[in-house]
Amino acid sequence: MYYLIFLFYIQLIFIKNEINITEIDKQFESQFQSSHLKTVCVLLINKKDILLKKTYGKFKVESKTPFNLGSISKSFTALGILQLIEKKKISLNQNLNEFNNLKKYLKKDILKKITVGELLNHTSGLESMEFKFKESNKGKFSYSNIGYGLLGKIIENISNKTYSDYMKENIFSRLNMQNYATDYNEAKKNGLIKSYRNFYGFYYESNNIKDEMSDKFMIPAGFISISMNDMEKYLKFHLNKGENIFDNATKMLEIMYNGTIKAYDSFLYGMGIWSETINNHKVYYHYGETSSFSNIFFIIPDMEIAGSVLINSQNFLTYNIMSELKMTLINLLVKKDYNKIGNKYVLNHLLFDIIYIVANLIPIGILIFYIIRIKKKKEPMWIQKGIKSKIIIVLDIIFLFFLPIYLINLSSVIESIQDAYFTVILLINELFFLLVFKICFVLWYKSKFKNETLNEYLINNNNIEIIK
Secondary structure (H helix, E strand, C coil), X not given: CHHHHHHHHHXXXXXXXXXXXXXXXXXXXXXXXXXXXXXXXXXXXXXXXXXXXXXXXXXXXXXXXEEECHHHHHHHHHXXXXXXXXXXXXXXXXXXXXXXXXXXXXXXXXXXXXXXXXXXXXXXXXXXXXXXXXXXXXXXXCCCHHHXXXXXXXXHHHHCXXXXXXXXXXXXXXXXXXXXXXXXXXXXXXXXXXXXXXXCCEEEEECHHHHHHCCHHHHHHHCCXXXXXXXXXXXXXXXXXXXXXXXXXXXXXXXXXXXCEEEECCEEECCCCEEEEECCEEEEXXXXXXXXXXXXXXXXXXXXXXXXXXXXXXXXXXXXXXXXXXXXHHXXXXXXXXXXXXXXXXXXXXXXXXXXXXXXXXXXXHXXXXXXXHHCCCCCCCCCCCHHHHHHHHHHHHHHHHHHHHHHHHHHHCCCCHXXXXXXXXXXXXXXXXXXXXXXXXXXHHHHHCCCCHHHHHHHCCCCCCCC
């Protein structure tokens, strides 16, 4: 009797955790179609088998074709650092001032305040893209690409090898990866997939990755490239508890996964990897974003499943849609409702395209209005005397002086959003032209009519008085 109950209980667990790959494929395909992306490669494995390995989209992608990983690279850099920690060549609590090659990046007094562990879990106080230290951020989660660039330099300092050579010998080769690269020329030689950026809702081929990968310092933070075949091996490494990389893999992966600090709400960050509990399942993962790639890899230990979504396109304007697509796979696995993309892509771009067009048409409309008014010999309001002209002058100062200054600062923030950036740059130029037009007209007007109003001038010269 007890034996039958036990068998029934085991069967219930199996049914609960059963994965319907056909249904997952179908629902992901629907999400992909709604995303309007060109190509998405999905990989899903367990410890023994490949459950799903498929390319969605018009273009066929070979399994050996490399994708740039973006910030997934951080998880590889973390492995390199953890290797050195296991060999007792460095420690998590070691101060950065002990590494001589870091002194050209930060002052000695700042290096003394930061540890290796703080670089790994983004609590160093360093800004994301600048060599600036904020004391107020020390000990708090503050995502820093610069921090992982410094970790790459620490690997070079301790190993007396380039970051590329160390990772090749101690990580990539040990995992039997074949299509990896840590620089653009090597990635291109391996057949790096073409990548795309979005402009007003349309994707165009981009070569930004070439410039991004030319910055050797930032490679450890976000620009390693590997193929789907290589990703499969990387996922198996995590599922099989760190084979071939560590002597005591269980201990070192425990540090990587669980040396966490609270980042946002329920999101935690360990040593080069995010973690979150989704529908009672612990999920470890890392996103990877560049200007033309968008990826995720994940491990769900209690289900003994791991997977990845690799996308050779980027659209920061509809980043939430791309995130929903990537999270669809995880949510389907843990049986959590996911956000359906539906018509969001079309509606978002339609809305923002209208905003962009209107924003650029307003200065043009104002200029045309002024020209028509002048041609009709009507005195512009900003020339007339009285309260109206004063209001116009105040508005001019705000919209033709302060607004362009604000937009110039904004442009550096939104540079990655191509259509928004183009719109803002165009708007800055339009406002500048409008300002120049007004200044030139005022100077001309003052020299032409001197102290007379346009009405007075026309009357004195036997012309028809204009109607104001």
